[in-house]
Amino acid sequence: MSASALEVVRLAKTFGGLRAVDDVSFTVPHGSLTALIGPNGAGKTTVFNLITNFFRPDAGEARFYGTSLAGLAPGHIAALGLVRTFQSARIFPGMTTLENALVGAHLQVRTGPMGQMLWLPAAGREERALTHRAEALLDLVGLAADRDIPATELPMGAQKLLEVVRALMARPRLLLLDEPAAGLNDSETAELAALLRAVRANGITVALVEHNMSLVMGVADQVVVLDAGKLLASGTAMQMQSDARVIEAYIGQDAEAA
Amino acid sequence: MDTAIQIVIGGLLQGSVFAIVALGFSLVFRVTGAINLSQGAFCIIGALVTYSLQESFGWPVALAAAGAAAVTAATGLAIGAAVFVPALSRLPVSSMLIMTAGLLTLLEGLTLVVWGSQPYALPPFSGEAPIEWLGVRVPTQGFWIAGVTAAVIFGLWYLLMRTAAGKALRACAENPMAARLMGIDVPRVTLASFVLAAFIGGLGGIVVGPITSLQFDTGRFFTIFGFIAVAMGGIGSFIGAVVGGLLLGVVEQLAAGYISSMFANSLAFGLLLVVLLWRPNGLFASGLARRTDVREGQRIYPPIVRLKGRRAAILGAIAVLVALALPNFIPSVSVMSSLVITCILFIALLGLDILMGYAGQVSLGQAGFMAIGGYAAALLATGYGWSPLAGTAAGMLLSVACATVLSLFTMRLRGHYLALATLAFGLLVDSFAIGLTDVTGGPSGLVGIPAFAIGSLVFDTSTKMYYFLVALIVVIVLLLHGGVRSGFGRALQAVRTDQTAASALGINVARYKLIALSISAALASLAGSLYAFYFHFLSPEMVGMPRSLELIAMLVLGGEGTLVGPLIGAALLTLLPTIIQPLAAYKTFATGALLVLAVRYLPGGIYGAAVHRLGRLIGRRAAAGELR
Numbered sequence A: 001m002s003a004s005a006l007e008v009v010r011l012a013k014t015f016g017g018l019r020a021v022d023d024v025s026f027t028v029p030h031g032s033l034t035a036l037i038g039p040n041g042a043g044k045t046t047v048f049n050l051i052t053n054f055f056r057p058d059a060g061e062a063r064f065y066g067t068s069l070a071g072l073a074p075g076h077i078a079a080l081g082l083v084r085t086f087q088s089a090r091i092f093p094g095m096t097t098l099e100n101a102l103v104g105a106h107l108q109v110r111t112g113p114m115g116q117m118l119w120l121p122a123a124g125r126e127e128r129a130l131t132h133r134a135e136a137l138l139d140l141v142g143l144a145a146d147r148d149i150p151a152t153e154l155p156m157g158a159q160k161l162l163e164v165v166r167a168l169m170a171r172p173r174l175l176l177l178d179e180p181a182a183g184l185n186d187s188e189t190a191e192l193a194a195l196l197r198a199v200r201a202n203g204i205t206v207a208l209v210e211h212n213m214s215l216v217m218g219v220a221d222q223v224v225v226l227d228a229g230k231l232l233a234s235g236t237a238m239q240m241q242s243d244a245r246v247i248e249a250y251i252g253q254d255a256e257a258a
Numbered sequence B: 001m002d003t004a005i006q007i008v009i010g011g012l013l014q015g016s017v018f019a020i021v022a023l024g025f026s027l028v029f030r031v032t033g034a035i036n037l038s039q040g041a042f043c044i045i046g047a048l049v050t051y052s053l054q055e056s057f058g059w060p061v062a063l064a065a066a067g068a069a070a071v072t073a074a075t076g077l078a079i080g081a082a083v084f085v086p087a088l089s090r091l092p093v094s095s096m097l098i099m100t101a102g103l104l105t106l107l108e109g110l111t112l113v114v115w116g117s118q119p120y121a122l123p124p125f126s127g128e129a130p131i132e133w134l135g136v137r138v139p140t141q142g143f144w145i146a147g148v149t150a151a152v153i154f155g156l157w158y159l160l161m162r163t164a165a166g167k168a169l170r171a172c173a174e175n176p177m178a179a180r181l182m183g184i185d186v187p188r189v190t191l192a193s194f195v196l197a198a199f200i201g202g203l204g205g206i207v208v209g210p211i212t213s214l215q216f217d218t219g220r221f222f223t224i225f226g227f228i229a230v231a232m233g234g235i236g237s238f239i240g241a242v243v244g245g246l247l248l249g250v251v252e253q254l255a256a257g258y259i260s261s262m263f264a265n266s267l268a269f270g271l272l273l274v275v276l277l278w279r280p281n282g283l284f285a286s287g288l289a290r291r292t293d294v295r296e297g298q299r300i301y302p303p304i305v306r307l308k309g310r311r312a313a314i315l316g317a318i319a320v321l322v323a324l325a326l327p328n329f330i331p332s333v334s335v336m337s338s339l340v341i342t343c344i345l346f347i348a349l350l351g352l353d354i355l356m357g358y359a360g361q362v363s364l365g366q367a368g369f370m371a372i373g374g375y376a377a378a379l380l381a382t383g384y385g386w387s388p389l390a391g392t393a394a395g396m397l398l399s400v401a402c403a404t405v406l407s408l409f410t411m412r413l414r415g416h417y418l419a420l421a422t423l424a425f426g427l428l429v430d431s432f433a434i435g436l437t438d439v440t441g442g443p444s445g446l447v448g449i450p451a452f453a454i455g456s457l458v459f460d461t462s463t464k465m466y467y468f469l470v471a472l473i474v475v476i477v478l479l480l481h482g483g484v485r486s487g488f489g490r491a492l493q494a495v496r497t498d499q500t501a502a503s504a505l506g507i508n509v510a511r512y513k514l515i516a517l518s519i520s521a522a523l524a525s526l527a528g529s530l531y532a533f534y535f536h537f538l539s540p541e542m543v544g545m546p547r548s549l550e551l552i553a554m555l556v557l558g559g560e561g562t563l564v565g566p567l568i569g570a571a572l573l574t575l576l577p578t579i580i581q582p583l584a585a586y587k588t589f590a591t592g593a594l595l596v597l598a599v600r601y602l603p604g605g606i607y608g609a610a611v612h613r614l615g616r617l618i619g620r621r622a623a624a625g626e627l628r
Helices: A044-051 A074-080 A097-108 A113-117 A121-140 A156-169 A186-201 A213-219 A237-241 A244-251 B002-032 B039-055 B061-088 B093-115 B140-162 B164-174 B176-181 B186-211 B219-233 B238-258 B261-278 B309-329 B333-358 B366-383 B388-410 B417-435 B462-484 B487-497 B499-504 B509-535 B545-558 B566-579 B581-601 B605-627
Strands: A004-015 A018-029 A033-037 A059-064 A082-084 A174-178 A205-209 A222-227 A230-235 B131-133 B136-138 B452-454 B457-459
Touching: A004 A044, A004 A205, A018 A033, A018 A044, A018 A059, A018 A205, A018 A222, A033 A044, A033 A213, A044 A059, A044 A174, A044 A205, A074 A082, A074 B499, A097 A121, A097 A156, A097 B487, A113 A121, A113 B462, A113 B487, A121 A156, A121 A186, A156 A174, A156 A186, A186 A205, A186 A213, A213 A237, A222 A237, A222 A244, A230 A237, A230 A244, B002 B039, B002 B136, B002 B140, B002 B164, B002 B186, B002 B219, B002 B238, B039 B061, B039 B093, B039 B186, B039 B219, B061 B093, B061 B186, B061 B581, B093 B219, B093 B545, B093 B581, B136 B140, B140 B164, B140 B186, B140 B238, B164 B176, B164 B186, B176 B186, B186 B219, B219 B238, B219 B261, B219 B417, B238 B261, B261 B388, B261 B417, B309 B333, B309 B462, B333 B366, B333 B462, B333 B487, B333 B509, B333 B545, B333 B566, B366 B388, B366 B417, B366 B509, B366 B545, B388 B417, B388 B452, B388 B509, B417 B545, B452 B509, B457 B462, B462 B487, B462 B509, B487 B499, B487 B509, B499 B509, B545 B566, B545 B581, B545 B605, B566 B581, B566 B605
Parallel strands: A018 A230, A033 A205, A033 A222, A082 A174, A174 A205
Antiparallel strands: A004 A018, A004 A059, A222 A230, B131 B136, B452 B457
C-alpha cells in the first residue's frame, strides 16, 4: 500500500519539435487536493492526457496507488478508480442532465444488459439507488431543478459542474479535473469549491489543472507549478505564492525590478 | 498468357471507372469530411443521358457526351446547392452518410421513372472492331476509357496544385475555419467540389457505358466499388483512390476470369477486409493524427424524445388494443398482407434502432442479415426437415456470428468503417444468394417454404400471422425498452455521441458496439425468417440492398432512438404504395426523397414531432391548471 495516490515519474512527450512535457515528476498524496498550475502552454493538460493514456508518453510513467498505468486503455484506468474530466465540458448531447450524471455510474451497475432487458427487480432497485445518489449530487451543485432538461441546454458553467458530478458518480479514488472552473461565474466557482472540499472530506483524492488562482489558493493542499513543459516548483499554496521562480514564470523577468 | 494479359487489361479498364468514382469520393470527403454515397448515381445519369441524346435526338456521340456531362454537372449543382451543402453545417457526419444514401435512392428512383427498369447498352464511340496487337485484343472503347481517366487525373492534379481555385479547395480541406477567416467562401468552394465530383462521375459513366450493361440501379455498384477503392487506397488520398480503383478492377476481373464471376464480389470484399486489417487507414493514409481529447466540431443532435413511465404505459396499452382490433377494419387481402409486412419489417427496425438510433452506428447492410435468416430457416425447413422455429433460431445464431466477425474487423476503427463493412457484407450475401443457384434457387428464388409454426400451432393465414407478430413485437419492445431505459441504453447513447468521454468513464466502447450490432443482426435475421415463411418464397431481390436502404428510410422517417417510432415509417412506406397503386412506380423515388427530407428537417422523425406536440399540449394544460 503506497501512501501516494499518484506518482508521476519522469514523464516526457514531444510534439514535432516541441517538448510539451519534459521530464516531469511529482506525487499526489492520498487524500490531498493537488493543483497543477502554470502559464498557458506549460503542458498541464498534456500531463493529464499522458497519465490517462490519451497520449502515449515518450518516456516515464504514472503509477496509481503503486500500479503502473503504462499501456492501459482509458476504460481500464477508469475501472481502477482514476476518473478524469475534460477541459471543454464533454457532457453527452441527446441526454438529460440526470441521464448524463447516471452515465458516470456505468462501472457501478451490477445487473448486465440481459438483467435490465428482463426487467429484473434487482435492476430496478439498482436504478433507483443510482438515481437517488445522482439527485443528491445534482442537488449539491444546484442542478436538481434541471434534472430532466437536455444537458446541452445548460449554461457552460453548469455543464462543467455536471461533468464533475458525472465523474463523482463513478466513485473514483482519484479525480482528475481539467480546468473545472473555466467558464464558471463567481457563484458557480464558490459551489465548485464547496463541492471539492466535500469530495476531499469523503476521502477522494483530487488533482486539478486550474487557472483560477483564488480557487487554487482556497482549496489546494499542494500546488505543482509547470512552465514550458518542465516542473518549476511544488509545495503548499502559500509557498508557491511567494516563490520567486513562480512569480517570474507568471509575470515575467521584470517583476523584481518593478 | 495472352488470356491473362487480356484479363488484366479488362481489369484496368474496369478499375479506371472505379478510380474515377473513387476520385469523386475523395474530393468531396477531403473538402467536407462527408462520404457521398450518391456518387455512383451520377455515372448512370451521365451514361443514360448520353444514350437518350444519341438514340432519341440523334445527336453525334461527341455532342451527346458533352451534353450528358453538362446535365450531370447541373444535377450535381441542383442537389449540392439545395440539399448537400446546406445540410453540412447542420448535421452530424453519420446523418450526412444516411442523407447521401437517401440521395442515391432518390436518383435511382428518378432514373427508374425516366428510363424504366430495362437494361441499356451504349454503342462504342469508335466502332465495334477491337484493335489487335501481338495477339492481345483491346476494344476501342478501352482507349477512350484510359484517355479520359488520365485526363481526369491530370486535370484534377492541375486544378488542385496549380490554380488559385485549387488552393482555396485545399485550404477548405485542411481547415475550413481558417479558410473562412482568410476570406474564402467556404460553402461555394464546397459546392464547387460537389459539382466537380458529379461531373467527374458523369464522365466515368459516359465512357464506361459502352462496355457495361446499364440499369437504373447500376449506380449503387459504382458507389460500392468506388467506396471500396477509396477505403483501400485511403480515404482522402487521390493517389490512393486511383491505385485502389485499378487494383480493385484487376482483382475483380482476375477472379471473374479464373474462378467465377460470383466470387468476384466476394474477393473484392475480402480484399477490402485484408487492407482494413493490415492498414486501417488505407494504403496511402494521409497520416494526419487528430487529438482525441478535443471534440471535433459541435454538431446538432436530434431532440430528446421521452415519454414518462405512466404516460408511456397508457399509450402503449392503447396502441396494443388498436393493433388487436385493427384486422376487423381491414377491407382487402392486399392491405392485410401489407400490415403483416409492416410488422415483420418493424422487428428488423427495432434492432436497427438499437444500432443506429442508440449506438449511432450506421449499417447499410441490414438486409444481408435478413437474407441469412430467411435462407437459413427456409433451407433448413425445406431440405432438412427442421421445424421453422429451430431454423429461425439457427439463422439468428449465424447472423450474430457474422455480426461478430464484422465488428472484429471494424471495432478498433472510428468513422464510417462499420457502414462500409456492412455495405460490403450486404453485397456479399446478395452475391451468394444470386450465385449459389443450386442451393438458393438463384435469382428466381426459393419456393415451397412452409408456413411459420410453433409446435402444432401453424400461422398459415395473414390474420394468424398478424396476431402472432403483434405478440412477438410486444415482447421484443418490452425487452428492449427495459434495456434502453437503464444503464445499457445510457452506455449506448454515450458511445453514439462521444466515444472519448465514454471510454474515460469506463465504458467498453467496442463491447457495446458489438452488442448493438448483434441485437440488430439477430432481429433482422428473425424478420428475414418470418418474411420467408410468410410468403412461402424468398428471392434475392426481396432482401437486397434496396431493402437495406428502405429500412434506413423507415427508421429515420419514423424517428431514430425512439424504439416505437420506426413503426410509423414502416407503415407509411409499406401501406401507402399498396393503398394507392399508381404510386408504386414512384416508390423508390419517394423513399429517397422522404429519407432526405426527414434527415434534413425532421430530426426526431414523425414520432419525435408527435411526442413533442403532445408534450407541449400537456404542458400547456398543466400550466392552465396551475393558474386556475
